[in-house]
Amino acid sequence: MLTLASKLKREDGVKAGRAASGSLDSAHRVSIRDRLLVKEVADLEANLPSTCKVNFLDVNKLHHFQLTVTPDEGYYQSGKFLFEIDVPEAYNMVPPKVKCLTRIWHPNITETGEICLSLLREHSIDGTGWAPTRTLKDVVWGLNSLFTDLLNFDDPLNIEAAEHHLRDKEDFRSKVQDFIKRFAR
Numbered sequence: 001m002l003t004l005a006s007k008l009k010r011e012d013g014v015k016a017g018r019a020a021s022g023s024l025d026s027a028h029r030v031s032i033r034d035r036l037l038v039k040e041v042a043d044l045e046a047n048l049p050s051t052c053k054v055n056f057l058d059v060n061k062l063h064h065f066q067l068t069v070t071p072d073e074g075y076y077q078s079g080k081f082l083f084e085i086d087v088p089e090a091y092n093m094v095p096p097k098v099k100c101l102t103r104i105w106h107p108n109i110t111e112t113g114e115i116c117l118s119l120l121r122e123h124s125i126d127g128t129g130w131a132p133t134r135t136l137k138d139v140v141w142g143l144n145s146l147f148t149d150l151l152n153f154d155d156p157l158n159i160e161a162a163e164h165h166l167r168d169k170e171d172f173r174s175k176v177q178d179f180i181k182r183f184a185r
Contacts, residue, residue, distance in 0.1 A: 031089060033063060033087060033088075033089055033091045033092075036091065036092055037062040037063060037091075037136070038062065040137065041054075041056075041062050043135065043136075043137055044136050044137045044140060048140065049140070049141060049144045050072075051071055051144055051147075052068065052069050052070075052140055052144050053070075054066070054067055054140070055067075055068065062087075063087040064084075064085070064086050064087070065085055066082055066083065066085070067083040067085060067140060068080060068081065068082055069083065071144075071147040071148065073148060074147060074148055074151070075151075075172075075173055075176045076104075076106075076147045076180070076184075078180060079102075079104075079176075079179075079184035079185075080185060081102045081104060081147075081184055082100070082101040082102045083098055083100050083101065083143055084098070084099050085097070085098050085136075085139065092135075094122055095119070095120050095121070095122060095129075095130035095139070096120070096136070096139055098115055098117075098120055099113040099114070100113040100114075100115060101113060102183055102184050103179060103182075103183040103184075104179055104183070104184065105158075105164075105176050105178075105179045106146070106151075106158060107151070107152060107153050107158050107159075107162035107165065108151065108152055108157050108158070109146065109157065110157055110158050111158070114157060115143075115146070115157070116152075116155070116156070116157035117142050117143065117150070119138055119139065119142050153166065
């Protein structure tokens with residue numbers, strides 16, 4: 001983050017110098033997305049849930065990072081779940097792309113990593129989808145809540161997991177724990 005922030009300051013200085021001379025080199029411009037991300041990442045890091053950890057594989061690419069969620073309650077307690085988050089160039093008009101990299105038995109996450117979380121939808125019938133006013137902090141808190149208060153068995157993406165829960169809650173819990181032991185440590 002510090003590297004990109006210093007780059008933005010340097011770019012502003014260079015841009016001011018070029019604007020005075022009448023030329024502007026578009027190859028050195030910093031995108032609106034990257035300007036937003038510098039502010040949002042700082043806010044995110046200051047307000048991260050205690051069960052979450054953010055990892056930037058390259059500090060110069062704030063648009064691509066990983067999130068680890070380690071729930072401290074509920075069915076998924078003691079698991080460690082890794083998400084990959086890619087912020088597209090059209091951000092904040094479109095939501096980040098998120099995939100769960102950890103195999104999981106969850107009604108709102110498929111075993112291949114697709115996620116059902118309304119705020120990640122560009123267009124949502126219920127009005128809770130993506131809006132330009134949302135931020136990365138909303139995405140992280142939403143993903144974290146998929147393991148507690150947003151765990152939804154009534155509108156599942158993984159129908160088999162939701163039906164399993166309805167049939168036998170204890171067997172569902174057992175399968176979740178088996179997945180955690182095998183894939184989420």
